[in-house]
Structure formats: C-alpha cells, structure tokens
Amino acid sequence: MKEIIAIIRTDRVEPTKGTLESIGVKGITISHVIGRGKQRGTIRVPDPESTVRREVGVYIMQQRGIIRDADDPKYHVPVQKEIDLGFLPKKMIMIVVNDDEVPLVVNALIQVNRSGLQGDGKIFVCPMTDAVRIRTGERGNKALS
Amino acid sequence: MKLIRAIIRPESTQRVIEALEKNSIYAMTRMNVTGRGKAMGITQGPVRYTEMPKEMLMIVLPDDVVTKAIRVIETAARTGTKDYPASGNPGDGKIFVTDVEESYTIRTNEK
Secondary structure, three states, rough: OOEEEEEEEEHHHHHHHHHHHOOOOOEEEEEEEEEEEOOEEEEEEEEEEEEOOOOHHHHHHHHHOOOOOOOOHEEEEEEEEEEEOOOOEEEEEEEEHHHHHHHHHHHHHHHHHHHOHHHHOOEEEEOOOOOOOOOOOOOOOOHHO | EEEEEEEOOHHHHHHHHHHHHHHHOOOOEEEEEEEEOOOOOOOEOOOOOEEEEEEEEEEEEEHHHHHHHHHHHHHHHHHOOOOOOOOOOOOOOOEEEEOOOOOEEEOOOEE
C-alpha cells in the first residue's frame, strides 16, 4: 500500500474529485492547509508605476503606425513586480491505494492540476504499512477494496 | 527523501519558521490541528481540557538535511521558565519523520 499526498490549488478540488472518481478511486481525504514552496509564496504582477522602454518589436510597430511618438504609452511596458504573500491557501488530498495503482493516480493528478504556472502543487508518495476498516476489522488490501 | 511532521505550539510557529528560514528551508505546509499527548490535556481548576490547539508543519526534505532541520525545529519550539529558557515544558510538541518514496512537481512533471 502507498499513501499519496497531493497539495493542490483550492479551485482545482472539484475537477480532481471528478477525475479520481472516473479512474475508480473512491476513498479520499481533503483538508484545508496553508503553505509555500520554493518561491516562498511570492507572485509576479505587472507594476503600473514603474515601466521600462520596449526593446523588441518597436520597429515593426512604428512601421504599422501602432506607435506614433516617443511619449506613446505603448512604448513602455510595465515592470514585473514581486509581491510576498507568505503562506497561501491550498488543499491537501490524501489517498491510500494499492502499489499497482500509484502511477495511474499520480498521472491523473498531474494532468488535472497542471496549468504550467508556479503554485500548481506537489505530490508525495509515501509507504503505508497497514490499513484497517473499523466497521468490519478487515486489514491490509481488503480494507481498501 | 523524508517527510517531517512537527506538531508545535501555535505561538511558537513564527519562531520556528524564522529559524528554518535562517537555515534556508522555505517550503512547508501548515495546518491547524487539535490533539493531546501523554499528559492527556490540562486541568484548570475543576475544568479538564482534553484537546489542545496545535499547529502542524509538514516539510519534505532530502535525507542529508533532515537531522539539521529536526535540531532547528527542536531548539526553536522548546519553551522554558524565566530562569531556564530552554528547559522545556509539557505540550511543546512532537516531531515525526516518515519516508517519502517519490515526489512530483505538478507544474513541470519532474520526479
């Protein structure tokens, strides 16, 4: 048995639940957590106050008449500014599955939650030694099925 | 890789995070939990509190940093009396370390 811990965006929980249901994973535990990653909870947004002169594509824009003179606001592009948000809200999903289902579940989780932007989350696969169904007292793989 | 789960006092969380930042450990997940330990909660006069609010930090680290991280969390989370600032009190918390076999970054599909 393996325990899969996935830390994902809060707005991707519903699609993730749908996908897990479609591949036959029924038991999941979801909890609200806050966290941060390698970037320490920073996001990059355009800063309207500081701008930098556009370097690339100026000649073509002048040719086409998009930029008229040097004071044209299109001549300047905003600088990306980093904002430190600290800990960001995330959702943590815990799933316990049999060993042979691990690649299937991990690939499904990656496919649903991937947007290519920072903050998509992490997936950890940990060993799990035993499981007990409390209602019947079944142990091991029987408790999962 | 190892997964460190540290259950600490909510008021010492900020101190622990700052201590980890000084040792360049930034990535972590926090959650509010309630629990009790060996002392089975605390008794204040006639009232018995069986569950105390705690904060759980989850950190996944490569094997060679784990010992250092545990020591950092331990020293930062330990409270004490006025005369002995690092003597420790019941309720300072626990640190659990478990194995992680694989980890994936969802954005880049890296293993």
